[in-house]
Amino acid sequence: QVQLVESGGGLVQSGGSLRLTCVVSGRTFSIYAMGWFRQPPGKVREFVATINWGHNTYVADSMKGRFTISRDNTKNTVYLQMNSLKPEDTAVYYCAAGRRPYDSGFANGSDQYATWGQGTQVTVSS
Numbered sequence: 294q295v296q297l298v299e300s301g302g303g304l305v306q307s308g309g310s311l312r313l314t315c316v317v318s319g320r321t322f323s324i325y326a327m328g329w330f331r332q333p334p335g336k337v338r339e340f341v342a343t344i345n346w347g348h349n350t351y352v353a354d355s356m357k358g359r360f361t362i363s364r365d366n367t368k369n370t371v372y373l374q375m376n377s378l379k380p381e382d383t384a385v386y387y388c389a390a391g392r393r394p395y396d397s398g399f400a401n402g403s404d405q406y407a408t409w410g411q412g413t414q415v416t417v418s419s
Contacts, residue, residue, distance in 0.1 A: 295319040295408045299388045302413030305378055309417070313373040315388030315410055323366040326391030326400045329373045331384035331415075340401045341386070342373060351399040356382075378417045385412040 301313040313329070328343040342352040342362035350362050361374040371388060389406035400406065 295390060297388045297390060297408060297410035299386065299410040299413040302386060302415045304416045304418065307378060307380055307417055307419050309378050310374070310376045311378065311415060313375070313386055313388075313413060313415075315371045315373075317369045317371070317390060320390070321394075322369040324394040326393075326396055326405070327362075327364060327371040328389045328391070328400055328406055329362060329371075329386060330389060330403060331382075331386045332412075333381070333384040338387070338403060340403070343400050344371065345391075345397055345399065346395055347397060349397070349399070351401060353401075375415070378415075380417045380419045383415060383417050385414050387412045 296318045299315045324346050326345045329341040330338050331341050332338040344350045344362045344364050359377045364371045388410040390408045391400050392407040
């Protein structure tokens with residue numbers, strides 16, 4: 294059974310930083326893409342960033358330059374480093390594991406992910 298457990302969320306002031314962590318168990322981690330999505334209050338879930346099995350990354354335009362995704366295959370862990378946070382970054386952030394192994398593309402759609410974590414709340418105060 295595949296499990297994803299996120300941590301690292303919290304309350305931070307505008308301009309601050311947070312690093313989210315997602316630990317994966319129950320599958321071969323290194324051969325799948327991993328992604329981060331978020332759901333702001335009252336809005337639909339949106340794509341944040343993805344990293345494929347080759348460690349190539351893609352970040353949504355609105356977060357490019359502020360957010361960085363990375364992975365450590367020795368720890369079955371994916372990270373989301375968030376800098377220069379803004380109040381509009383307030384959301385529940387979800388980690389997700391890709392459906393297809395060895396996918397060299399960029400999975401920026403939620404339907405490309407098979408398993409999701411429970412989410413971690415990030416609140417940015419102004």
